[in-house]
Amino acid sequence: xxxxxxxxxxxxxxGFWLIKERKTVRVRAxxxxxxxxxxxxxxxxxxxxxxxxxxxxxIGLNRATDLIVYGTIILLxxxxxxxxxxxxxxxxxxxxxxxxxxxxxxxxxxxxWTEKK
Amino acid sequence: MDNSSVCIIVPIFNExxxxxxxxxxxxxxxxxxxxxxxxxxxxxxxxxxxxxxKILKHSTNFGQGAALQTGFEFAKKNPNLEIFVTFDAxxxxxxxxxxxxxxxxxxxxxxxxxxxxxxxxxTKMPFLKRIILKLAxxxxxxxxxVPLTDAHNGFRAMNRTAxxxxxxxxxxxxxxxxxxxxxxxxxxxxxxxxxxxLYTKYSKAKGQSILNSINILSDLFLR
Numbered sequence: 001x002x003x004x005x006x007x008x009x010x011x012x013x014x015g016f017w018l019i020k021e022r023k024t025v026r027v028r029a030x031x032x033x034x035x036x037x038x039x040x041x042x043x044x045x046x047x048x049x050x051x052x053x054x055x056x057x058x059i060g061l062n063r064a065t066d067l068i069v070y071g072t073i074i075l076l077x078x079x080x081x082x083x084x085x086x087x088x089x090x091x092x093x094x095x096x097x098x099x100x101x102x103x104x105x106x107x108x109x110x111x112x113w114t115e116k117k
Numbered sequence: 118m119d120n121s122s123v124c125i126i127v128p129i130f131n132e133x134x135x136x137x138x139x140x141x142x143x144x145x146x147x148x149x150x151x152x153x154x155x156x157x158x159x160x161x162x163x164x165x166x167x168x169x170x171k172i173l174k175h176s177t178n179f180g181q182g183a184a185l186q187t188g189f190e191f192a193k194k195n196p197n198l199e200i201f202v203t204f205d206a207x208x209x210x211x212x213x214x215x216x217x218x219x220x221x222x223x224x225x226x227x228x229x230x231x232x233x234x235x236x237x238x239x240t241k242m243p244f245l246k247r248i249i250l251k252l253a254x255x256x257x258x259x260x261x262x263v264p265l266t267d268a269h270n271g272f273r274a275m276n277r278t279a280x281x282x283x284x285x286x287x288x289x290x291x292x293x294x295x296x297x298x299x300x301x302x303x304x305x306x307x308x309x310x311x312x313x314x315l316y317t318k319y320s321k322a323k324g325q326s327i328l329n330s331i332n333i334l335s336d337l338f339l340r
Binding site (some may be wrong): 054063090092094095098099101102103106107109110113114116117 | 186
């Protein structure tokens, strides 16, 4: 039980850290590491089905399937959050470009705007 | 100080029914008026293009926060302006209140003034909306540490010091909390002035639905 709790807490904090620092090089590298680890983990588990059961039992789950389902859900949430945030960043970049265009247009249309009276 | 040194920034999005009347009265009071058309697909732009106001156009709809930031950055470039007011075009805000909201700045008692619906009983609002807004204020107060009575009101005034601090990153409606947070972080002198908000049929149809508060919350948390 304590192990489960620790796992949930650490995954939550890790997730928040990944979101907050998502623009840093370190986190960008971590994102790739996580996905690679997951792929690697799936391969290992496929080759050694017993291992997944042992890990599951160690964490306190009864079945290996549960372990894989939980892992997949976490990865899915992680990827969704990442795409969502990437999308938001992209939108804010686009709006900055549009802002620049509309301000330049405005300055062109109203040349006296910047003159001191 | 005359009204021409007061810049009214009005973000609009598909307001052709009402925008002309409001802009006309702003012009009649000799305010310098900057309209930011946030990608309207109706005739909002055409309906005011003959009036002596400055109109900026976003090529597509980015949200009110983005439109305000465009207005801020354009207004900054005019050296004759001293006070900057954000004003909604949907008829909720009253032009007569502008005088009240800018007076703490004129008297140099504040750098930024927020209009509030909750300091007097003038504003009538639907019950559920009142609850949601009260919760929103709680949140803004807790997260920014500024004890305001109403933070999600588009009616605000600021001086150049405050304007120079404004850098809104949240395009949608969550910018209201963002402005408070920026003001607090920059140690600006903050004040509140009661303003009357009219919930006309038009503004109710246009305004923030209660469900949108969920979007606003998610914008605030996930960034």
